[in-house]
Amino acid sequence: MFQMSEISCQEMLIKIGFKVMNIQANNDSFSTVPDGVDDAVGVEKANWYVAIVNNRSEKVTAEKLSNEGYEAYVASQEEYRLWRNGKKKKIDRVVIPSMVFLHCTENERRSVVTLPYIYRFLTNKAGNPNKFGRPVAIIPDRQMYQLKFMLGNSNSPVEFVDRMYTKGDKVRVIRGGLCGLEGEVITSQDGKSELWIRLDILGCAKVSIDPIDIEPINNNSTLHD
Structure with missing residues (x-):
């Protein structure tokens, strides 16, 4: 029966993404790369x-x-x-x-x-x-993508709020220039609907949205940050 050598097993583990710490093989030491390194x-x-x-x-x-x-x-x-x-x-x-x-x-x-x-x-x-x-x-990559998408495709002025907010219903835009964008819908003091996206540490970006242009995200869906 063919037996895979110890060194080839270790190489395979490294190639498929496992972090192997201080593996000794044939007197050679294998170690994971430092934090922050791909x-x-x-x-x-x-x-x-x-x-x-x-x-x-x-x-x-x-x-x-x-x-x-x-x-x-x-x-x-x-x-x-x-x-x-x-x-x-x-x-x-x-x-x-x-x-x-x-x-x-x-x-x-x-x-x-x-x-x-x-x-x-x-x-x-x-x-x-x-x-x-x-x-x-x-700032997470996903949040940067959402910010760029909102600013590049919204037909309404986008505002920035340097604070977090009370969570609203998770929604997805289903038509218009922002189609596909996910966020949370908040009702403003004047009764208008606003789509908010979160930016860690910074706050939130928001834009007015027509309720007819959004749909709720069910509990089985995930709202990406």
Whole structure:
């Protein structure tokens, strides 16, 4: 009967994603990669961080970071504004001021924070402090996707609220530009329905929604964060 060698078994476990700690085989030591490193390819994982910048410098800062080779995003929405002369002008309104979202590794973030146009990075006040202070805040990929989708496809102005909210019914948009977007529906003080999506640490983005354009998500469905 064919018997697989010890070293080949260990290699197979590593390839299918198991973290193997200090395996001894043929006097060679195998160990898992450090935290924050992608197990599959051995490279550091990239996350979404929030850089704090001067007000009204968000777009310029994002452009500078892009020129440096980083993936930077400013939460903004294109809309038309009516001027006093009666003409309409298309503008790109910043929805979350003084913040630039940066997709990079932790080592890259440590380099970026030294740049003169970066004030600091947002921290997680709820996290356990270490010798350097509070941990840096990370925005989940799913929430970044939802934010970009809402800002890029909504026909109504999107607002940002820097606080959490009382949970509402979980819903999914079934028609219109936001079709497929999931969130929670909240009734505002004036009786209008609003679709809210959560952004960890930061708060929420919200937009007016017609109740006819949404459907409830049943208990067997999962609302992704």
